[in-house]
Amino acid sequence: METQTTGPKRTGGRSAAVIHNVRTAVEELVKERGRDRVTVPLVAERAGVNPTSIYRRWGDLPTLINDIATYHLDPERELPHSGSLQDDLTEWAREIVAHYRKPVNAALLRGGAANAGDRESDCLRNRRLEATMFLDRADAAGITPDDIVDHVVAPIIYRVIFQPWTLTDQTAEDLVSRLFA
């Protein structure tokens, strides 16, 4: 499954194909077997890559699960751009909620949480970058990226992990309105 196209190390060509295939394999296997019964050799077989490619890039399974869990909300996707900061943040928060309402994504997040902590995860960095982009292009009225992480992202992630049954579209709207109250 590895193409011979050359390209930037992480964003195109051969590496991108490996990342894509490994990511898809992890998602499928977590959905089929549950996170605790996924192994690197299983992922490698499903992705059509050599296990050593996985060990070389990710080191071990917890790091792999953590990284895959955080790549999910494609940082290259188009962000809402309506002209209203509150509307855009609401739409963005809805995307995050919709993403984590899928059980496989919640399972990957929980697996990632267990192994997080020593450095900023890609997921956190990407969400913070997106928050900064929203604020940069609007009158942010004193709202900072930290405010968005603390009061929109954190409550969503907390619910995903500890009380997923409370996560609704209304959650996104309520959290963002409170930020502007």
Add this chain to the structure above:
Amino acid sequence: METQTTGPKRTGGRSAAVIHNVRTAVEELVKERGRDRVTVPLVAERAGVNPTSIYRRWGDLPTLINDIATYHLDPERELPHSGSLQDDLTEWAREIVAHYRKPVNAALLRGGAANAGDRESDCLRNRRLEATMFLDRADAAGITPDDIVDHVVAPIIYRVIFQPWTLTDQTAEDLVSRLFA
């Protein structure tokens, strides 16, 4: 180590002693070996109880880690009671921050997060009960228990899991001030 005192099933006597010993054993072993190298037989040996007592009460290791992680902030402890809701919540949030700045408590929380999701954890229930108690005895000015969970507890727990290096005493104070802003 099991005493013969009779008492309520979970809060006194023999059961309380078992819970206490098992809890202490899990904390020590997580600190010494890391969460991934703790097993039920090791916990049983350290706690001086039969492994079957652990399996009967908790079912399996993930459930045990989850329960132990959530018993930490003793729900029987005295809560701040200064006469000011904001001061009391700040003090309470500082306790939670101080608790999770200890690496063993953060490790237990991450282990618990990996296995949470299908029911409300004791930790979450206890913090929500405490939030409700604070609000009941003061003029809550429109603040709800959900607000406290979303905007004080969730950002703390999110930082513990994903960016522990950002957790300071100032975090507690800032989150609570924002709730009253």
